[in-house]
Amino acid sequence: MNITFIGVGNVGGAIADNLQKLGHNVSIAARDPESKSVQEAVKRNPDLSVKSPDEAISSAEVVFLATPFAAVESALNEFGKAIDNKILVDCTNPVSPNLTHGLESKISGSEKVQQLVPNARVVKAFTIYGYENFEDNNYSGYGDLKPAMLIAGNDSSAKETVAELCRQLGWEPVDTGNISTSLHLEHMTLLWIKMGRVQGFGTGFVWAMLKK
Numbered sequence: 001m002n003i004t005f006i007g008v009g010n011v012g013g014a015i016a017d018n019l020q021k022l023g024h025n026v027s028i029a030a031r032d033p034e035s036k037s038v039q040e041a042v043k044r045n046p047d048l049s050v051k052s053p054d055e056a057i058s059s060a061e062v063v064f065l066a067t068p069f070a071a072v073e074s075a076l077n078e079f080g081k082a083i084d085n086k087i088l089v090d091c092t093n094p095v096s097p098n099l100t101h102g103l104e105s106k107i108s109g110s111e112k113v114q115q116l117v118p119n120a121r122v123v124k125a126f127t128i129y130g131y132e133n134f135e136d137n138n139y140s141g142y143g144d145l146k147p148a149m150l151i152a153g154n155d156s157s158a159k160e161t162v163a164e165l166c167r168q169l170g171w172e173p174v175d176t177g178n179i180s181t182s183l184h185l186e187h188m189t190l191l192w193i194k195m196g197r198v199q200g201f202g203t204g205f206v207w208a209m210l211k212k
């Protein structure tokens with residue numbers, strides 16, 4: 001599958017690397033090919049191709065958005081038209097100081113993203129954990145139980161495509177509902193950060209889904 005990344009820092013760089021290793025054709029939609037994050041991503045995995053945003057996005061079936069939330073509007077204003085009808089995986093989180101929701105919990109960041117690119121098929125995914133788990137989600141000793149990746153979005157077929165990418169990466173995708181459900185996922189992110197980065201759990205933990 002042709003996949004591209006807007007933002008290849010901690011999050012985008014890790015997911016891009018692992019998707020390329022699965023055999024996908026992964027590019028970086030680079031506004032600046034010389035930037036530190038692009039250089040580091042390519043150093044980590046030289047098989048990532050670096051393209052102009054227009055070229056990368058127009059040839060991609062799936063676009064990952066992994067910029068700081070504060071940069072989302074400018075990134076999407078710049079490249080938004082090219083994203084029309086594409087699957088846009090929103091990995092961003094609006095986080096404010098003291099681990100509060102960056103939009104005061106009134107609306108999710110992903111709904112804002114969907115508003116900015118109304119014709120894109122936005123799926124929230126790859127947010128509820130730290131990037132360390134996107135680098136390595138291997139938790140041995142749990143048999144067939146996989147770590148859960150909670151996703152949300154309005155477009156069922158887009159969610160199924162993203163769910164399949166999650167499965168290939170070793171996650172159990174869990175469809176939590178439409179895009180407004182992202183607000184709850186963003187609060188799970190705040191919980192994970194508080195536990196993992198503030199309260200001493202460490203970053204090597206994820207959640208799993210048990211069902212009857």
Ligand SMILES: NC(=O)c1ccc[n+]([C@@H]2O[C@H](COP(=O)([O-])OP(=O)(O)OC[C@H]3O[C@@H](n4cnc5c(N)ncnc54)[C@H](OP(=O)(O)O)[C@@H]3O)[C@@H](O)[C@H]2O)c1
Binds near residue numbers: 067093130
């Ligand atoms: N860190 C985590 O553990 C984690 C986990 C889950 C979700 N998230 C969320 O994922 C997002 C990315 O986090 P991160 O830790 O990967 O950030 P990061 O390491 O700072 O990387 C940010 C990336 O976004 C690019 N970027 C910045 N402004 C841009 C713009 N206006 N247009 C296009 N690209 C732009 C940067 O490119 P340049 O190098 O060119 O500036 C860089 O590649 C955030 O929204 C964060 O909340 C983070």
